[in-house]
Amino acid sequence: MLPPRTASAKSRWAWFARRLGAVLGLVAVGLVGWMWWASVLPGSYSALDMGVPDFGGGAGSEAHAVAHGHSAAAGAGAGAAVPASADGISVPELTADPDRPADVHVELTARAERVSIAGGQPFDGFTLNGTTPGPTIRATEGQLVEVVLRNEDVPAGVTAHWHGVDVPNAMDGVAGVTQDAVMPGQSFTYRFVAEQVGTFWYHAHQASHPQVVGGLFGALILDPAPETDAAAAADVNPPAVDVVAAIHTYPGGQRTIGGALGDSHRESARGDIVRVRLINTDSTPTSAWVTGSPFRVLAVDGHDLVGPTSVADQSVQITAGGRADLEVRVPESGAVGVQVPGASVTIGPDGVDADETSAPREHLDLLSYGEPADVALDPEAPDRRFAYDIGRLPGFLDGRPGYWWTINGGMGAAVPMYMVDEGDVVVMTISNSSGEGHPMHLHGHHLLVLSRDGVPSSGSPWWVDSLDVAHGESFEVAFVADNPGVWMDHCHNLPHASEGLMTHVAYHGVTTPFRLGRDTGNDPE
DSSP, rough: OOOOTTTTTTHHHHHHHHHHHHHHHHHHHHHHHHHHHOOOOOSOOOGSSSEEEEEEEEEEEEEHHHHTOOOHHHHHHHHSSSSOTTTTTTGGGSEEEEEESSSEEEEEEEEEEEOOOOTTTEEEEEETTTTSSSOOOOETTTTEEEEEESSOOTTTTOOEEETTTTGGGGGSSOTTTTOOOTTTTEEEEEEEOSSOOOEEEEEESSHHHHHHHHEEEEEEEEEEOOHHHHHHHHTOOOOOOEEEEEEEEEEEEEEETTTEEEEEEEETTTEEEEEEEEEEOSSSEEEEEEESSSSEEEETTTTESSSOOOBSSSBEOTTTEEEEEEEEESSSSSSSSEEEEEEEEEETTTOOOOOOOOSOBBBBTTSSSSSEEEESSOSOOEEEEEEEEEEEEEEEETTTTEEEEEETBOOOGEEEEEEEOOOOOEEEEEESSSSSEEEEEETTEEEEEEETEEEEEOSSSEEEEEEEEEEEEEEEEEEEEOOOOOOEEEEHHHHHHHTTTTEEEEEETEOOOOBBTTTTBOOEE
């Protein structure tokens, strides 16, 4: 009802303002409600429904889009990213030779139990074969590794992801993408050929943040076959001692190396050359430094560096999920100390202590460390070029209001789905303007770092599967799409992945029968 004609102009304006405010309020409420409703995911959905197909803009991308029923600007929807095709293949078919007998057979039993670390505070966590870390699995290049994972009583289910190992896609261990979670009383058998050499690790990828923190992880070491070039190179300075040093922070802030609080000791004779395999199993980057000896960085993320030189008074940064193999020599007097914040390992004769120091101010820059060498790809004319821009925005993620991570400005189903064909050379620019650093991890492939903030790599080829991208940084990386599947590409600060910083690299024609969502029991993050 309009105000009386006798009312003053001021009163009439106030009346209209009140009603306009009410209308705008209803519109705002409706918009927020629509945003909430649009963000809610179904109880069961495919990973391939989650993302806007990005074809990389290179030659043939539009042709691929047309051939597969999309436009490059198409949105997400049922089967939107990778539809079935006449020449398609399903993830469970991507396995090692099923008829080949295993060379290495391991059985792992996951349990939920009260865990005690010597000298630490007990906590409700998880074990593998009654221990945490789980058993170190060791195999030789070329061997077929078979691991039977049994879930005794972990209520949420379990899987095993072979971090940094380019396994066949069906063996990647991602619940809801490459398999279903292994529920209590069930088992799953993983089989893959050790085609790489180096330091790797395995961990849960079902409810991964609480399960990894709580103890479901272990080391995986792949040694060179005796007749290979890698073995010949190792024989130049063969280590007398091989130290596997998994860095892990258990609930309550209990920092350990190899499951031991504080300082632990590995016996070694004076003059011994020692290979120290540092594995960062935490969700945040860490630094490591050495006292009592200079050191060399022999390998990063399972890839040997070319021409590593002696380093002193510098620390090595190891991102979440990353690994660094250090070579040290035990001095004739004293011992070597390898330190990380809150824990250390002393290497030397029994009863001899190493000096403890604070972390050096200077970090070793792997962009310029070592010597350049040829690589087996040409990034100058890639088949596909992608942007992976990390940001943060307020909004709804599966109905939850919050301040969520974004990829190329999208969150939830609006993130890009990076589409490739087998054999493609891919260049990706990863940039971060989100306000926090992110350890980025692509499954099933290794990335060659081409540049950081526009500065080209000038040292040894720097291959990574886990790359720390600080706020304000930008990396250009390259990889060859040589491992068909549907591969997770996410932040390995595991809570960040569950908060939206996760997408996939998907090969054309590959489909998956597995489902995600609250009704499925699969929850990879």
